Amino acid sequence: MTQTERPRIGFIGIGLMGEAMVRNLLDRGYAVTVWNLEPERLNTVVPHGAVAADSPAAVAKASDIVMLCVLNMDAVERCIFAEDGVAAAGKGPRVVVDFSTADPEGTRKAAARLRDMTGCGWVDAPVSGGPQLARNGTMTVMAGGDAADFETVRPVVDQMAGNLTLMGPVGAGQTTKILNQAIVGTGYVLMAEALILAEAAGIDAAQLPACLAGGHADSSLLQRLYPQMQQRAFDPPNSYARQLLKDLKAVSAFSQGLGLDLGVIEKGVSQFKDYVALGHEMTDSAGVVKLYEHKASQRDAAKG
Template identity: 35%
Template sequence: MNIGFIGLGVMGRPMASHLIAAGHTVFLHRVKAASQHLVEEGGKALDSAKAVAEAADVIILMLPDTPDVQAVLFDANGVADGLSKGKLVIDMSSISPVETQNFAIRIADLGCDYVDAPVSGGDVGAKNAALTIMCGGSEQAFERARPLFELMGKNITLVGDVGAGQTTKVANQIIVGLTIAAVSEALVFAKSAGADPAKVREALMGGFASSRILEVHGERMVKRTFDPGFRIQLHRKDMSLAVDGAKALNLSLPNTAATQQLMNAAIARGDGDKDHSALIQTLEALAGQKS
């Protein structure tokens, strides 16, 4: 299959690599030094999103935020300028559910299908082709995309119509963000009480408090390995989507709002480009602990 892939960051690079390794022809845009290896693996670098859309039957986006997706899709020489009837656009970014629906309408007007398919699992999941993929779109479009999803992920679910994938991802990020904050508070408490956080984590892994976040991010907190991963500033973006969505729905999400504020504080401290497990450093600072 001819596939376009735009968005070669920490997550996008291994995802595109899996597609190339499976024998697909993958057209790439915005190849930089960190992603040059994809060309060496067989990917084909092109100089615009339009050129990628012209060359590919399926175009995958993996971009940081809603404005980035809008620009790549609809700016001059964007994806929309290169689409022809019958192509499929898959947005695997984590962006606004409302804007996703608007984007899909504009792509449908060009005679093309659209699936929103944000992911969870971080850089580890991307590298291991073990991502959870949450999808919104028609059954027909989803089935067309499924063979590609299976090269990048393990838990693949069509949740509903376009936008449902993004709604699910926001829900995912609420759970992840609040759990990171909970693990951080637990380890800060343990340290202040004189216990070894590493031993506390080890003990908790055998009990009801055990979780994937305690396992992976708790270890990062203990070992102080905060290279992203998933940056705090990107997770703050997702928490803001949740808070804004709650306002639009007249919902109260007090713990989500509090965690968003912690992420604001982490970014103010200069930790925005660190892995979201580094949220513990903000709580340590509030507790008067040295990082």
């Protein structure tokens, strides 16, 4: 496929994941126009061929498909509906693909509003896997949207994902991401507790993933996250603790809205609240193991 046959891509939000996704798209030969609220972040992708724009509207005017990966629903709405947002571009992209983790109802409302204003479609496509998988095009993407809109963007998103699934209409991707974050967020806490327990018991904690491989306890969390915790390898961060706390709070609110009382999820929220409160907002989420070390040192100090 030649460059002229490829859709022009716009990308809004050049954080850890956005940078990785843009670099992947550039490697595959796509023309990518970018914008970020903090313009200095553009320096991570412009030297590799991305073209900087001065607003989301400018990104939209230059693009057939606009992708977003921003902090939350408020940030999504700012990028789409502000005076300089995507909707202000008039005849802009055919479809918006939102890789952000946002809320299902807010996503449905935003998608309907944008379609009414501009005729632009919307696919919510939150992701999982972290920057390395985003960089090499093997992340997991859980999508929601109209079938025709999904087919429009699928050829591009397929190249960014090892696993891409349409879970239903607009909002279904965000609902699926809530379930994903319930598993991931509580899994981080569980891995931290398993590590602390293994170290306290005096076994060779580094051997645990290999020992348990193939059994019911095996998982990508055990094979990828646990070793990172065990090695205390938190710099540079693969994800931010404040973001996972935000996601866990969203899981809690969603479950409570359905009339459910889910104790494991609530414990995960509590532990990440405590970790972030120690000043670790921008540290790696895997660093939650430090919370247990902090509490242990407090207990030792109290004993005198």
